Amino acid sequence: MDDNKKNRDFLDRDRLSVDQYHEAEHFAREHGVSPSQVSRLIKKSGNDRMSLTQAVRALRDRK
Template sequence: MDDNNKNRSFLDRDRLSVDQYYEVEQFARENGVSPSQISRLIKKNGNDRMTLTQALRALRDRK
């Protein structure tokens, strides 16, 4: 992903950039988990936002 937030394409919204910590932090805050949990989920499931959201729901259902 480009560092300039103004140069975004529609593809940028579907993926979470692991290199941009603020994105991981924001996604974690939105979903009520820690950034380290998001990082582990990204390593396991990839960086697709929909897949990560589904994985988070599955984790909540297990608890």
């Protein structure tokens, strides 16, 4: 993380960090799935937030 708080970039928000468990946990809580499902979806479709959101919707539609 950058020390300069005024230097914000939109690129960090477009991707979900695979190494940070709390980010996956937060994303899972937001979308009503388990963190392990988020981890599997990241491995399957990458860590782009938009593609993960679409994958979660598809997962929920299958149920």
